[in-house]
């Protein structure tokens with residue numbers, strides 16, 4: 691699958707986004723499984739799966755999120771009718787946040803993430819933007835750096851995996867006055 695032309699990106703909110711809640715969580719689960727296992731840090735498949743044990747409950751929470759946050763922007767990427775990626779952005783207290791950006795592994799590196807991130811940056815024009823990313827997720831850190839994000843610190847994730855590990859996250863920020871667009 692190397693044909694970006696087949697992929698459609700659309701912005702959906704409210705009921706239309708809520709209807710995708712299960713597919714979104716499935717993309718999220720699959721991308722976590724292919725991205726975050728890490729032998730040297732002791733982050734196992736079981737650890738990753740532990741984030742998705744109560745799948746139906748999480749779907750309900752996701753639906754509620756879309757219905758209660760109609761002002762937030764969500765972009766969804768489809769290959770025909772199949773959801774292959776999504777991006778959630780919000781502005782809170784004058785700071786923009788990319789809450790999630792996930793593309794299925796088979797569809798990564800085709801420009802879908804860049805397309806959705808550009809749309810988010812346009813929506814959050816004029817405000818600084820912060821994101822958090824696992825410290826060992828080097829390709830994604832590079833992806834954000836390409837868009838002018840800089841590492842401003844680190845923090846420990848609140849969630850403890852069943853094996854006792856906590857992820858370390860890098861905090862990255864893009865200050866708009868310094869950027870070109």
Ligand SMILES: CC(C)(COP(=O)(O)OP(=O)(O)OC[C@H]1O[C@@H](n2cnc3c(N)ncnc32)[C@H](O)[C@@H]1OP(=O)(O)O)[C@@H](O)C(=O)NCCC(=O)NCCS
Pocket residue numbers: 721725791792793794797798799800801802803804805821822823824827829830832833836
């Ligand atoms: C990070 C992510 C959203 C980027 O989306 P994408 O559609 O794959 O990215 P693009 O095709 O637009 O690539 C843009 C740039 O990102 C970098 N990049 C993206 N995927 C990469 C990969 N697998 N390996 C190395 N570099 C990568 C490259 O610099 C690339 O530029 P290039 O094509 O000129 O080489 C996507 O790869 C993804 O879902 N990754 C796993 C989940 C994740 O880390 N999400 C973010 C959580 S904070």
